[in-house]
Amino acid sequence: MESDTVTNNPEKEIRSKGATAAGSPGSHLLAELLQAADIRINGDSPWDMQVHRTRALDEIVARHSLGLGETYMRGDWSCAALDQFFCRLLRANLQNQIKPFRHLWRVARSYFINLQSQRRAFQVGEHHYDLGNDFYRTMLDSRMTYSCGYWKDAEYLEQAQAAKLDLICRKLGLRPGMRLLDIGCGWGSLVGYAAEHYGVECVGVTVSREQKQFVDEHYADRPIRVELMDYRKLTGKFDRIASVGMFEHVGRRNHRTFMQVAKRCLNPDGLLLLHTIGKNRRHSTCDPWIEKYIFPNGDLPSNGQICDAAENLLLVEDLHNFGCDYDRTLMAWHENFENSWEKFADRFGMEFYRMWRYYLLSCAGAFRARHIQLWQWLLSDNRDGGVARVS
Structure with missing residues (x-):
């Protein structure tokens, strides 16, 4: 579009x-x-x-x-x-x-002040993700997947999001009996898909009360548990870890801590899939309008920052860029938003309408211009020297 x-x-x-x-x-x-x-x-x-x-x-x-x-x-x-x-x-x-x-x-502030500290961890959940599950349900696909779809063989949003979830599961090599940790699980689209189609036990963490409530209600009959907590408090061991659309909230001062937490929670020969929006230049900050009105304390990582954070902790096995697909995803969200706006006009008002429209369409334009990217990193805790296989 x-x-x-x-x-x-x-x-x-x-x-x-x-x-x-x-x-x-x-x-x-x-x-x-x-x-x-x-x-x-x-x-x-x-x-x-x-x-x-x-x-x-x-x-x-x-x-x-x-x-x-x-x-x-x-x-x-x-x-x-x-x-x-x-x-x-x-x-x-x-x-x-x-x-x-x-x-x-x-x-300078982004380097000397930890804007993504544990004290601030829940701000983005309250400000952005807790707008209301009914609002996001009308904009997103049926699984409530709030991240970039994979449009390689897809014609519409539902297909693109299912393809993205399956791509992640195949890259991780999920098999029945494995334990999957989803750091920043959103409304549970990945854990729900992985439990249903790959027979794995899932644990998710989120900083949004609305998201946790949605997962608890919709996946009560599956081996899925979601905790309302900051990722830095994670414990336990898992065969695979995924983080989809959450690393943008971690912040450069905490990238290394995130990788240390992932390594701590991975079983030997475990795999981490990191799905994140990324920026082209290391020494830059989040757009000030986006930070103020959409994602408080946001901080997009660069390639170099991710590599620095993983150095001597995890091995980079694969890097996949499909940022152009985010343009199409955002345009699909925008069309859904426009078509359902009348249901929410009285609740949110015209200024919110223009803010949300500006958010979706400015981001679509940014991905189309290749100003920002969408990466899937596959990293391993490969202690025996073997080679991780990427599907």
Whole structure:
């Protein structure tokens, strides 16, 4: 899916009011920068920015990502195809053209302050994952899988998510009688699939009360146990460990600790599959708008940071990048979100609608531009010198 083509979009009411209130912003610095990405202010292309309050342009230049996102949430500007807008913006590297000095502090802070400490561990669960199981049920697939689907042979979301879960199980070489630990188990899609199709006993951990409640209710008849706890408190031994879409919350100061916990919990010759979004540059931080409104304390890892964390603890057996598939996954989530929005409009309100739309479509554009990646790492605790097999 290349752009936002969903009909009955509440934002159309804002766009239809026109840009007459915007005056003539074509000579603004931001307009000059956007031209490098073939983006016009008040232009006719679906990726063009329609400005409804001229002063918003000054705020965007002054506050960079936060200004861009917050002015959008207020309705100061709109765009028919936000995914295309962000893809073009990121491919042109416009995010590097305006760098307020305040972002230097954000980089330093990520190195000197542990934003993902145990004290903060439950913040992202309360802020993001506990919005309501009914809300996520309408956006996700039937198993409530909130991570990238695998679209190699899939035509729709349900197939892509089932294919991803099976891919993980095959990479781990799951067999009946094994014990699987899922660090950051979400709504239990992997443990549910693994128990049903591969006959394994599963333990999951999450920092979301809503997620634990969902798993307890939906998988009560299967050998699955889920604990509400921080991963650093994990004990016990397991044949296999998976972590799908959770490592983005671990933080660079804790990457090594995560690997130490995994090694501690793995049986000899065990395997760890790490499924995570990743960034291209080591010395960078989470987008400030995403951190403030979507994932508090988020910190995407780089390739080098993951290798550093695993060094002399676990062996890298395989690395698989299918980041392009996240674009398609996010667009499918966005379509489901738009189609079900009327059920939640009174509960969340228009600002939330625009925030969530901005989140899904900006991330789709980022993956399409290859600005961020989706990796599956397979690591082993291979003490006897054998070779782990990857299906």
